[in-house]
Amino acid sequence: QVQLAESGGGLVQAGGSLRLSCAASGRTFSSFAMGWFRQAPGKEREFVATITWRGRSTYYADSVRGRFTISRDNAKNTVYLQMNSLRPEDTAVYYCAAPAVPFHIPGPNPNEYDSWGQGTQVTVSS
Numbered sequence: 314q315v316q317l318a319e320s321g322g323g324l325v326q327a328g329g330s331l332r333l334s335c336a337a338s339g340r341t342f343s344s345f346a347m348g349w350f351r352q353a354p355g356k357e358r359e360f361v362a363t364i365t366w367r368g369r370s371t372y373y374a375d376s377v378r379g380r381f382t383i384s385r386d387n388a389k390n391t392v393y394l395q396m397n398s399l400r401p402e403d404t405a406v407y408y409c410a411a412p413a414v415p416f417h418i419p420g421p422n423p424n425e426y427d428s429w430g431q432g433t434q435v436t437v438s439s
Contacts, residue, residue, distance in 0.1 A: 314428045315339040315411050322407060322433030325399055329437070333394040335409030335430055343367070343387040344415035349394045350423060351405035351435075358408070360421030364392065374421070377403075399437045406432040 321333040335347070349361040362383040363372045371383050382395040392409055410426035412419040419425035 317430035319430040319433040324436045342390040347392040353405040401439045
């Protein structure tokens with residue numbers, strides 16, 4: 314497994330922006346796709362975005378496509394989530410995650426990921 318640590322969450326007004334970061338350690342970061350998920354109170358954890366190991370391909374949930382951007386810097390072992398035009402319904406704890414298999418593009422099911430960060434709270438006020 315890899316160790317993951319998210320940062321960058323906070324309170325923002327609707328229409329605002331936040332940038333989340335996730336620092337990874339413990340294995341070859343550049344060999345693994347990375348994902349972001351979120352979980353709101355009383356709801357299941359849901360897929361947000363995935364980026365392939367070199368960053369050449371990205372995938373988004375319909376609810377965030379066009380507003381959020383996932384990116385990575387393999388030299389810094391860090392993956393980012395730029396969130397623009399935030400809405401109250403984006404309020405959740407955001408988690409970064411890594412799959413167990415290198416050079417594999419996981420789907421949106423959280424079960425395809427075996428390493429998780431502790432999460433960072435994002436709250437969007439109306």
